[in-house]
Amino acid sequence: MKLVAADYAAEMPDLMSQLARPGLLLVVPDTSRPANVMTIGWATFGRVWSRPMCMVMVRPSRYTYGLINRAGVFTVNRMPAGSAKAVARCGAVSGREVDKIAEQGWTLQPGETQPAPYLAEAALHLECRTVFTSEVTAELAEELRLASYPEADYHTLYFGLVTGVYRHE
Numbered sequence: 041m042k043l044v045a046a047d048y049a050a051e052m053p054d055l056m057s058q059l060a061r062p063g064l065l066l067v068v069p070d071t072s073r074p075a076n077v078m079t080i081g082w083a084t085f086g087r088v089w090s091r092p093m094c095m096v097m098v099r100p101s102r103y104t105y106g107l108i109n110r111a112g113v114f115t116v117n118r119m120p121a122g123s124a125k126a127v128a129r130c131g132a133v134s135g136r137e138v139d140k141i142a143e144q145g146w147t148l149q150p151g152e153t154q155p156a157p158y159l160a161e162a163a164l165h166l167e168c169r170t171v172f173t174s175e176v177t178a179e180l181a182e183e184l185r186l187a188s189y190p191e192a193d194y195h196t197l198y199f200g201l202v203t204g205v206y207r208h209e
């Protein structure tokens with residue numbers, strides 16, 4: 041596997057299309073093992089504060105929540121075609137119970153620009169450093185609040201400065 045630096049803006053349509061199905065994989069350094077992985081379907085890719093930015097949303101109930109708060113860094117991994125089952129699994133079980141990366145037989149590689157690993161098996165990954173966080177509140181428009189937060193488990197938004205975008209060849 042060879043890393044090739046990629047153009048963030050050029051990759052956005054593909055990243056967006058993967059979000060809805062099957063999802064992208066958020067990898068965060070762990071405390072009891074090298075890293076944990078969880079599936080994400082809600083994120084935005086863009087340009088904020090004149091910088092390339094990736095915003096991911098994590099509910100406090102996720103094992104990832106404590107990890108991402110502590111680490112301040114993360115990678116977003118786009119898996120190749122044929123990975124839908126594995127991506128679904130990473131969105132159905134928690135790192136509290138299962139070492140999902142070991143279960144899938146995936147290999148972690150150290151990030152090029154951040155102390156956050158990525159999955160060697162990915163087709164592309166982003167390396168990010170959290171520069172701002174914010175919480176969704178009950179002020180969210182009612183139709184969205186009722187649809188997404190019946191139990192008031194509001195996401196935290198993590199704005200990650202994108203310091204590296206790499207295609208795996």
Ligand SMILES: Cc1cc2nc3c(=O)[nH]c(=O)nc-3n(C[C@H](O)[C@H](O)[C@H](O)COP(=O)(O)O)c2cc1C
Pocket residue numbers: 062063076077078079080081082083097098099101102103104105127128130131132133134135136
């Ligand atoms: C397609 C898909 C998309 C998901 N998107 C998100 C998301 O954006 N934010 C979130 O907090 N949970 C999301 N989830 C749920 C988490 O991936 C799931 O709760 C996971 O088990 C959490 O893992 P963890 O406890 O190891 O952190 C999604 C699940 C699936 C299947």
